[in-house]
Amino acid sequence: MKSQLAFKAPNIKPSDYVLIIVGSFLQALSYVLFLAPYKIVPGGVYGISIVLHYSTKGLIPLLPEGLPIGATALCFNIPLMFLAMKKIGLSSGPKTVLTFVLISLFTDSLSYILGEGTLVENDPFIACFYGGMILGMGVTCIFKAQSTSAGTDVLARVLANNSNLRVSDMIIAIDSTVVLIGLIAFQDWAVPLYSWFTIFVFGKIVEMLQTENPSRAVFIVSRKTNEMKDILVNKLGMRGTFLHGKGMYAGEEKEIIFTIAERKDLPRLKNEIKEVDPDAFVSTMHASKDSPLPGR
Structure with missing residues (x-):
């Protein structure tokens, strides 16, 4: 029997590389310029990473500015990837690895170059709107390349596998839990309210740009x-x-x-x-x- 942990030979077209690079960059841009500076938690591993980034500021001598968002997300995505390959298989494995590695690299590189300042001062609504929009555009590019950025949707599929639970319901439950973790960590009701609005905008952009029925x-x-x-x-x-x-x-x-x-x-x-x-x-x-x- 073939091991489920083995990748199939990658078959990535040049256009897929372009879409993955552009989509990964747009997602990283959304996190760095709009979401993270306002502590907006858009669910998923990057929502958790944003919470950990701010919660660890000043706690680690080697990382006084807190855990880097991209590297932290990568630490979550790698075990989630192996879990998916073992439990449900993953035909888009090579593309998925390329995608979440690029998002992590772009996120930390942009954070280093641009710093943590806000693009628009004192306007979290503009930040969550445009952050959700750019995030949706990036995810759409990734989907068009027939890839995925792994993350909590992988965990949702594993939990829903061999059960009567719908994957979409599990994704909503997991992302909502991440948002509530942000509320507990930051002690600010504005965090979940802006975060859920970002998730709504992100979902609508993906729905609008997906020209084909999914x-x-x-x-x-x-x-x-x-x-x-x-x-x-x-x-x-x-x-x-x-x-x-x-x-x-x-x-x-x-x-x-x-x-x-x-x-x-x-x-x-x-x-x-x-x-x-x-x-x-x-x-x-x-x-x-x-x-x-x-x-x-």
């Missing part, structure tokens, strides 16, 4: 239906429905699996299917609307 309808025709079910339910934490059909040529009875998948999960789904059944037929199309997964 969900795809997937039809799988295979003789190994039980193995396909195991891939969907136990490996990917997805749900589906069996459709009964008959081949037009030979009149053979067939079972077709129908499911809804996010576009970013399609490469891994197809790889898993082909490893089990190279002769399987997989067809995808745009889902007409976001709806609960079939069979839930």
Whole structure:
């Protein structure tokens, strides 16, 4: 059996490199220029890193200015990456590693060059609005490269795997917990209020810039239906429905699996299917609307 910790050979197009670099830089710019100076906690590992950065100021002799945000986030992302590879696999592994390493490098480099001063003095609303907007633009570039910046969405997928919990619900729960940690650390109700507004703006920008529906309808025709079910339910934490059909040529009875998948999960789904059944037929199309997964 192949180890789940092994990366597949990376297949990164030049355009993907450009998108990853631009997206990583935009995310770092958002953290350094807008969010961190106002102690805005946008959820995720960078939200935790911003809290730790300010909470450790003056506590560590070698780091009197506090833990660096980018390096701290990297320390969270590396174990989360290994956890994801072990528990759920990660077909975008090489791209994901490149992405979160670049964000960390850009964040600490920009912090060193620009310092911790605010771009706009005494206006946290402008900071959280433009911070969320630029963060959303960066994440959209990363998504278009079919990559991810790891972070707490990985933890959410692991926790939701093999359970009835939705990944989106877990992400909301984890990010809200991070925001509340910011409230406890800074003792200021403005922190969660501005932070949740940043998350709202970020989500709306990603939704607006994602020109394609993030969900795809997937039809799988295979003789190994039980193995396909195991891939969907136990490996990917997805749900589906069996459709009964008959081949037009030979009149053979067939079972077709129908499911809804996010576009970013399609490469891994197809790889898993082909490893089990190279002769399987997989067809995808745009889902007409976001709806609960079939069979839930």
